Amino acid sequence: MTSLDFDSFVLAAATDDLSAEPAARDHADAVEFRLDLATDSLTQIDAYSGDLPLIVTNRAAWEGGEADDEASRLDTLNSALDHEAVAAVDLELGALDGSVSEAATDQARELRTTAREAGVSVIASVHDFESTPSVDGMIDLLAHASNEGDVGKLAVTATDRSDALAVLSATHSAVEAGQTVATMAMGTAGQHTRAVAPVYGSAIGYAPVDPEGATAPGQYDLETLRELVDRLQ
Numbered sequence: 001m002t003s004l005d006f007d008s009f010v011l012a013a014a015t016d017d018l019s020a021e022p023a024a025r026d027h028a029d030a031v032e033f034r035l036d037l038a039t040d041s042l043t044q045i046d047a048y049s050g051d052l053p054l055i056v057t058n059r060a061a062w063e064g065g066e067a068d069d070e071a072s073r074l075d076t077l078n079s080a081l082d083h084e085a086v087a088a089v090d091l092e093l094g095a096l097d098g099s100v101s102e103a104a105t106d107q108a109r110e111l112r113t114t115a116r117e118a119g120v121s122v123i124a125s126v127h128d129f130e131s132t133p134s135v136d137g138m139i140d141l142l143a144h145a146s147n148e149g150d151v152g153k154l155a156v157t158a159t160d161r162s163d164a165l166a167v168l169s170a171t172h173s174a175v176e177a178g179q180t181v182a183t184m185a186m187g188t189a190g191q192h193t194r195a196v197a198p199v200y201g202s203a204i205g206y207a208p209v210d211p212e213g214a215t216a217p218g219q220y221d222l223e224t225l226r227e228l229v230d231r232l233q
């Protein structure tokens with residue numbers, strides 16, 4: 001199974017159903033498995049025999065996901081690391097740095113160490129479902145996130161073009177500073193950033209395997225994002 005070091009762009013097909021992986025193979029480089037949205041997530045991972053490497057995400061409720069209990073969601077992620085198909089794990093910056101979830105910070109950090117020892121990359125992620133911070137604010141968040149993880153990921157909500165431009169600008173600064181980052185602006189006003197941010201060096205894009213099953217506002221379908229990214233590169 002391929003490891004994911006995010007040196008080049010990775011298009012992740014987001015899904016809560018790993019049986020959808022064959023449908024993603026033609027266009028995706030990886031599958032983002034959303035454990036928090038899935039039924040029997042660990043059973044699905046145990047049964048997985050697909051071609052694409054997995055990014056495992058068990059998004060906390062306090063970060064827009066559906067996993068309520070902090071200790072048990074991190075335990076589940078820890079168990080997921082045992083599967084050889086798992087190439088990356090997504091951990092919220094607020095869990096790693098204790099700023100949101102102080103209770104489980106030690107557990108999140110141990111999970112990061114376990115992942116790295118197993119050769120699994122760590123994506124430290126931050127989401128803003130309300131707005132787009134200032135360019136400087138985003139540059140700070142990306143520096144912080146890429147310091148806590150192997151990739152620092154920032155998904156914000158754009159309400160107009162200046163927000164989208166700000167995300168691209170922050171991406172450019174972070175990449176110029178040598179950080180490995182993934183960025184996107186959620187929402188209609190930010191949709192094009194999903195195709196354009198990779199031009200500025202954003203290392204991961206997300207699109208649903210099933211267009212009906214978007215995991216964030218403003219996502220393109222998988223085939224469309226693959227084509228846009230490839231044409232712009």
Ligand SMILES: O=C1C[C@@](O)(C(=O)O)C[C@@H](O)[C@@H]1O
Pocket residue numbers: 014032034057090125153155184186206207215216217219
């Ligand atoms: O963090 C992200 C990015 C995302 O929110 C997006 O905007 O595409 C989609 C999520 O599934 C993923 O975990």
